[in-house]
Amino acid sequence: MLNMQERLKLQHFLTIKKLKNDQVEELIKRAEYFKAGGAVPEYAQPIYAVNMFFENSTRTHCSFEMAERKLGLQTIPFDPVASSVKKGETLYDTLLALNSIGVNLAVIRHSQNEYYKELIDLDETQKLNMGIVNAGDGSGQHPSQCLLDMMTIHEQFGHFKGLKIAIIGDLTNSRVARSDMRLLRQLGAKLYFSGPTCWYSSEFTEFGSYGKVDDLLPQMDVVILLRVQHERHKQEIGFSPTEYHTEYGLTRKRYTHMKKNAIIMHPGPINRGVELASELVESSRSRFAKQMQNGVFMRMAMIEAVINGRGLGGKQ
Amino acid sequence: MLNMQERLKLQHFLTIKKLKNDQVEELIKRAEYFKAGGAVPEYAQPIYAVNMFFENSTRTHCSFEMAERKLGLQTIPFDPVASSVKKGETLYDTLLALNSIGVNLAVIRHSQNEYYKELIDLDETQKLNMGIVNAGDGSGQHPSQCLLDMMTIHEQFGHFKGLKIAIIGDLTNSRVARSDMRLLRQLGAKLYFSGPTCWYSSEFTEFGSYGKVDDLLPQMDVVILLRVQHERHKQEIGFSPTEYHTEYGLTRKRYTHMKKNAIIMHPGPINRGVELASELVESSRSRFAKQMQNGVFMRMAMIEAVINGRGLGGKQ
Amino acid sequence: MLNMQERLKLQHFLTIKKLKNDQVEELIKRAEYFKAGGAVPEYAQPIYAVNMFFENSTRTHCSFEMAERKLGLQTIPFDPVASSVKKGETLYDTLLALNSIGVNLAVIRHSQNEYYKELIDLDETQKLNMGIVNAGDGSGQHPSQCLLDMMTIHEQFGHFKGLKIAIIGDLTNSRVARSDMRLLRQLGAKLYFSGPTCWYSSEFTEFGSYGKVDDLLPQMDVVILLRVQHERHKQEIGFSPTEYHTEYGLTRKRYTHMKKNAIIMHPGPINRGVELASELVESSRSRFAKQMQNGVFMRMAMIEAVINGRGLGGKQ
Structure with a gap:
């Protein structure tokens, strides 16, 4: 098994387009490790995640939720129907709010192709400091x-x-x-x-x-x-x-x-x-x-890559 | 108090029709034990529950949620309005997804009388491996x-x-x-x-x-x-x-x-x-x-019966 | 830092109208303490909270949820859209149900000005025994x-x-x-x-x-x-x-x-x-x-004042 230093580190997990073959294999290996009952790392501080599903979903939504629980994350409930998005707030501003509140990771499903582009471009010049995991964008990627x-x-x-x-x-x-x-x-x-x-x-x-x-x-x-x-x-x-x-x-x-x-x-x-x-x-x-069974463990591996990429796990 | 071996064990908790008087008394005794502040068993592994309320409810829904928390279960959020049921998925297939994802118990309220019959009949020949607790079916049972x-x-x-x-x-x-x-x-x-x-x-x-x-x-x-x-x-x-x-x-x-x-x-x-x-x-x-107060403790006893019936608690 | 005995104690947190200047300063000091990473008290027993947002909200809702998590409370999910309020149940009766089920604190946002008045007036002669934190009432207070x-x-x-x-x-x-x-x-x-x-x-x-x-x-x-x-x-x-x-x-x-x-x-x-x-x-x-960042810590201070006011924290 790979050690911490060698593991995949990502700022966000948005698309499979830039993944190299050895990174895919590493993700599979890590997911298989979790599936075999491998221990989950203990993080130095609580990590807060939010699942934002703007399209209907059962398996992907519940699977991410389960993956987060198994990784020991705290999930903050978010209901898009009752959110300020209904008041016309942009996705960026909603994320800025969640980020300010202390959320570290957002798992997002959205009907707009590449919805994340404007969030990431802004990220460089602006203040958003959270990892985004793409749970499906329009007819784009999954x-x-x-x-x-x-x-x-x-x-x-x-x-x-x-x-x-x-x-x-x-x-x-x-x-x-x-x-x-x-x-x-x-x-x-x-x-x-x-x-x-x-x-x-x-x-x-x-x-x-x-x-x-x-x-x-x-x-x-x-x-x-x-x-x-x-x-x-x-x-x-x-x-x-x-x-x-x-x-x-x-x-x-x-x-x-x-x-x-x-x-x-x-x-x-x-x-x-x-x-x-x-x-x-x-x-x-x-x-x-x-x-569906494998999905939970692969999502654990993906989320972990972002946790590591952002140094959210703290020192070990 | 009954010990573990003697306690009620059920694959599902669907109806009161087959309950014998001593089983009812046992459930009451166990609920009274919880109400009196009796300790909850520690399970060898996490048990995951999902509450699927296809009809509006406050007290039954929150009461089951509280019972699960008090028993130390993990509850995975499920919103029927945002679920794949909206895409025409059958209840069986939704449960198959949740089961594959790792959910052990489903508490279900549904407007259809005996909605669980097709799930249970299938259970024998097919792969569904989770306990169902009936939280109300149409004008059937509660x-x-x-x-x-x-x-x-x-x-x-x-x-x-x-x-x-x-x-x-x-x-x-x-x-x-x-x-x-x-x-x-x-x-x-x-x-x-x-x-x-x-x-x-x-x-x-x-x-x-x-x-x-x-x-x-x-x-x-x-x-x-x-x-x-x-x-x-x-x-x-x-x-x-x-x-x-x-x-x-x-x-x-x-x-x-x-x-x-x-x-x-x-x-x-x-x-x-x-x-x-x-x-x-x-x-x-x-x-x-x-x-309403007693409801939480009775639901703890009911869920526990299914946990025991399915051997979910692990060795002790 | 103030010790336990000197800290603000409130039955409910409904309005800023009766707050004295030293109480405001005390709340600010306590929120700053939490913001600086100050330890959260351990409570002798689990404290259960419910967030009831009858109006759309992202930041206030998620912020209260985060504050509760950071204080170590258990939050019971409540969806007003799927609640018995849809069956015509009064807010008082819904709270009576939640209270009977074991919920200690309700954070409420409601479109009616001073919605809490009838709940509090009733509180004296009737059985409701839970703290209410006002998360916004109509065009009244926030x-x-x-x-x-x-x-x-x-x-x-x-x-x-x-x-x-x-x-x-x-x-x-x-x-x-x-x-x-x-x-x-x-x-x-x-x-x-x-x-x-x-x-x-x-x-x-x-x-x-x-x-x-x-x-x-x-x-x-x-x-x-x-x-x-x-x-x-x-x-x-x-x-x-x-x-x-x-x-x-x-x-x-x-x-x-x-x-x-x-x-x-x-x-x-x-x-x-x-x-x-x-x-x-x-x-x-x-x-x-x-x-938005400060909001989480201030809400922790506010909720803590009600926990202390109701003696929910237990002996220490």
Whole structure:
């Protein structure tokens, strides 16, 4: 295990774009250490965190909360609905308030792509002194989901190089897809895409190639199913849930054609009977529950990197 | 006091229907032990609970929260309004997520009768591994309110056998009434019902008989007043609050006709001036505040039964 | 430092109207002690607090939460939107429930002026046994904001006597203004008012005199800018945000005319570009962040006064 001096140190955890492969591996190793019941460092002073979820969420929100508890942080409740944001306060000013009050870390989910840019740019000239962990920005990035996906794949195969991985579904609107495809390619996996062609565009060709579900599935090591996000695209998708399932979904029949050790992943929440057949959610190939389990430990590793980057842990 | 081996052990706490009399007495004894300041067991590992209230509640929600704190549990915040349930996720899938994240116990209030049936049936063949404590299901059951009522009656009289107990009001829609009448009859009390006859039906005759308020009140040891739930039955009740009070309510005059040691109970929240005169809420016969006080300790006993039933406490 | 016996003891903390100057100084001294990292007393038993914010708030709500955490209290979550208040329960009955459940202290923000009067009057004859800390009542008082303002001014100047202080803006609807002007006059400061004359009325003449912004600013030691509360006065104010800024706001130009050691304060949230130019929010004269920082420590001192007043800390 790495010692304190060698560990990843970050001012913020905003995107996976600048992560190097050895940093990803370090995060996975640290998350696996926590998962194996490894002891959590004791900090010299209390560390206060706030979870600011401006979009609905259960698993990511509760997972960060659990990660913070397990790390021994104090979490200050924040309800965006009852906040001064309703009075027109900017996100920066709300963070300035929380920072002044003594909050050290903010975990933020926000519908605006790269919402954090204005916070960080300001950070240099202004007074904001807190770490920001991005829990999802619009259709941008979702670093913690991406890294827990990496951990789950690593847990199964022990490596990434040469793995064949398909991402199927709403590529255009999925921040999970954007984060995953970038990091998986960087780690040496071979990527494929499928699903409705209206969701596939030329911007994805640099990461992988498009194929038909029935052609791809029997060759894949990992299949990542994306949620049909009814709440995001209000315009008509042009097919019913049943039609989606028949055409692009993981049906029971398609499941039987998969490779021996192949696994299925889904960021959740699942539309049962759409992205995959309901009875496959807890099937032997499914890593759905495992992903959520791993998420807590990966988020511990991510938060710890920011704690270390900001010297919040105090002397040891 | 019972030792660990003899104590009640349950996988879930969903209904009072299968509780035996000695189990009820054991729960009361354990709640009284906590109320008397008895020490709480130390658990070998942290136990994580989540309170999922899909219906508005103050006293039950806060009471469970307090019970969990006093037992030393960690509670993970859950806001149904900001949850993935809004994205159409099923209750089972939300619980699967929370369970994967590390939550051991879910306290649930839900508007659907027996919402837990599908969760428990699935439990056998599928992966859900968490204890569920029912905090009220539709017009079904309200086990914790029922048991705190038993504790409050037991505190006053020391027994149930032969006590004359009237339940007055909206019998049809009250889960408290349904739970109380079943358990009180089983424990040997003699039951009477009153209130608007539109809320009385033949299904209650197996538990007790209907009488007029003025005929019943002078003979009762315990009077349980039910809330007129304006928010549940939207259709016209056919009488004003004042008319209800005059006809069926506990007026100051009726209060003076009660037996010497008789007590008044109400599950709350009270409509002052409707179910009972406002100045009687904190009168000497009223056990309203006592019920809420006892509720915390009874909920501690109930949660503990599930902790023990699932072996969550670890070795001691 | 004062010892336990000499410290301020209050049953409730509702208004600054009855505070004597030495009590204000004592609170400031105690808050400064906490700010300097002074140890917090250990209480003989857990103390349970609930924060009931019936109006939107970020800084005051989170600040009280932080103050409670730092004092070692247990905070029980309370969501007014999901509470029984929605079923028509009175505030008194909700508090009676929380009190019965074991809550010792309630921090309340409410839109009704002097909402606490009926709770306190009842307290004498009835059963409510909990301390109430007023976190803002309608257009009435805002004791904690007022006292953190005092602390911030004291931090800068070391005294109040003879300081020239201007309060600018919506005097009519601001509970901060009402609290501040009363206490500042009592402490010996010389008060001035400015802003739209529609918000100035004869009731303020006993505290200070009205002047034009450009006449007042160069003479002031402290300038307190009030938020233009768009959410409170729905009727047309009669000027646009830009017009307000030009006419009454702290522009960059006006800033340069201020006295050498003069400071700017604002209760927040700020309308940037309205009450003051956006780039002045974190300028060297601005005590905006400092006010929020001091707020946590002042609230600790206030809550402690109620803990001591009610003997909740136990023997030491």
